[in-house]
Amino acid sequence: MNQFDVAVIGSGPGGYVSAIRCAQLGFKTVIIEKYDKLGGTCLNVGCIPSKALLDSSEHFENAKHNFAAHGIKIDTPKVDLTQMINRKNEVVDQTTKGINFLMDKNKITVLQGRASFESATEIKITKEDGTSEVIEAKNSIIATGSKPSTLPFINLDKERIITSTEALNLQEIPKHLIVIGGGVIGLELGSVYLRLGSQVTVVEYLDKIIPGMDATLSKELQKTLKKQGMKFMLSTAVSGVEKNGKTVSVSAKDKKGEEINIEGDYCLVSVGRRPYTEGLGLEKAGVELDERGRVKVNDHLQTNISNIYAIGDVVKGAMLAHKAEEEGVFVAETLAGQKPHINYNLIPGVVYTWPEVAGVGKTEEQLKETGVAYKVGSFPMRALGRSRASMDTDGLIKILVDEKTDEILGVHMIGARAADMIAEAVVAMEFRASAEDIARISHAHPTYTEAIKEAALDATGKRAIHM
The missing domain is CATH 3.50.50.60 (FAD/NAD(P)-binding domain)
Structure with missing residues (x-):
């Protein structure tokens, strides 16, 4: 029987990142994936392919409606949906192959097949041809993710x-x-x-x-x-x-x-989506689920069975790839005796429409509910030179700050490249910056992030310069 220090079940962003960090820390690591490609939902049928199609469709939208205003004259563009899907598939293929490379580089054993616990330390892997093997793992990390939810009266035929x-x-x-x-x-x-x-x-x-x-x-x-x-x-x-x-x-x-x-x-x-735990044999290992079908964990992401952990969509919290990644690293470092931390309040949420939408920290509704005294600063994207140059004038930046201390409590934005800009807010809030701190930092001109500075100025009570 093959023996490992850590077995990771599921190769999505949480699973593969956790496996890499375990290997970096010196653990003999195996990752188990039931599908023939690594990467889980995010890389195969989630984040990556959807963004590929969003980008392709955005190019078409610009060619159809915006190129003429930029002085670019073309014949009426047409959609080649087959090529668009093929390009998306190529992006997915390149990305999943990159995960294979990382597994080899970090000397992580990859086992293809459906994993199920035989006991708290034994995992059975059943392949598509029906053959199976049992491995032993001192520690296990459940990273099996989620599946799309439906409504009880809807029959998903997966065609229409x-x-x-x-x-x-x-x-x-x-x-x-x-x-x-x-x-x-x-x-x-x-x-x-x-x-x-x-x-x-x-x-x-x-x-x-x-x-x-x-x-x-x-x-x-x-x-x-x-x-x-x-x-x-x-x-x-x-x-x-x-x-x-x-x-x-x-x-x-x-x-x-x-x-x-x-x-x-x-x-x-x-x-929405629901946690995916079917067929894991959790009952054989003694692992408990909560009332919503999620794996129950403590503050260390440890289940009621001390050597089994769970991360990502299968546990409580936002179903986000980057949240799963942070949790995967957290568990690996915990197993190594380190003292990692995750500030769940500072995990940003993003919507990749156009304009993009992003937020981190407390919403205004949450602050009202908890009775926190706060101030609001905002700035419209249309007032930026960079936005006018790119014809992306929709949206705004909104900053919520503590009324007494000026500490930033939440940042919410909609506009071009909000998905990237939100990182500035996360860094600022991680170091407990005030609105004045942001207002006094030099932001390159012309950029979209100048709107963050202007909103911070507005939040301090000083009038934003360009509004």
Whole structure:
């Protein structure tokens, strides 16, 4: 029986990063993946392929609507969806091969097959051909991620009624894509097909989109996407989805309780994700789950079985690749006797629509709920020279600061490259910077990040220079 110091189950961002850090720290490490490619949901059917399609569709959008204003004259551009999907697949292939290289470089054993616990220290790996082997691991890290959720009355046929996985590989551009769920995944994939020419209708049960983010961002993003042509039906409860040949019918009730019916040719069900623990044999190891099917862990990400840990989407907290990565490193360093830390308040959230949306720290709604006295500083992107130069004038930066100490409590932004700009806010808040600290730092001109400085100036009570 092969013996290892650490066995990592799942090769997504949490799993493979954890395996690398374990190997760097001198542990004999094995990573177990049931699919034939490493990288998990993020690299294969999540973050990476969706961003590839978002970028491709954004290029098409610019060619169709913005090139002429820049003095670039071209014939009317056409979409080659097959090539767009092929390019996406090439990006995925290159990225997953990069993970294989990192496994070899760090001398990590890779075992392909479905892992299930036989005991707290023994793991059975069953291959596709039915053969199996059992390994022994002093410590195990569960990093099996999540799967798309659905509603109990929806039958996902994965042809017309689809999840995000199928939406990444459509063979045609939908005439009318109905998106159930106004969260990150639905809005991103909805944006892809909106740009390519689809009519897109978002049906959301709550009264706002991206409900976990600051309400200002929700309102601003909805306004911007509506301007782009996306339609929204908020406070609307879906009651049924039926496929009729090449059409899909969604029945729902609006906020007045009146029955409505929406007809389309594809329906993307994007109502969140659920932790994936099926087939792991957790009961044999004695590992407990919580009421939502997540692996129960303590503050050290340790399960009730002392040598078994869990990270990422399979445990409590935001289902984000970068959160899983931090947790993977945290567990590896904990096993090595170090004292790592994760500040969950400072894990940013991002929506890769255009403009992009990003936030970190407390939202204004959270501060109101907890009775914290705060000040708000904001600055519109349209006031920046850099934004006008690139024709990306939608959006704003919003900074929330403690009323007495001026410490930054939250930063929320919508605008070009917000996904990259949010890192400045994370660094500032990690070092407990004040709004005045940011206001006094020189920001290169012309850049989008000047808006962060201007919002900080506004938060200090001084008037922003360019507003």
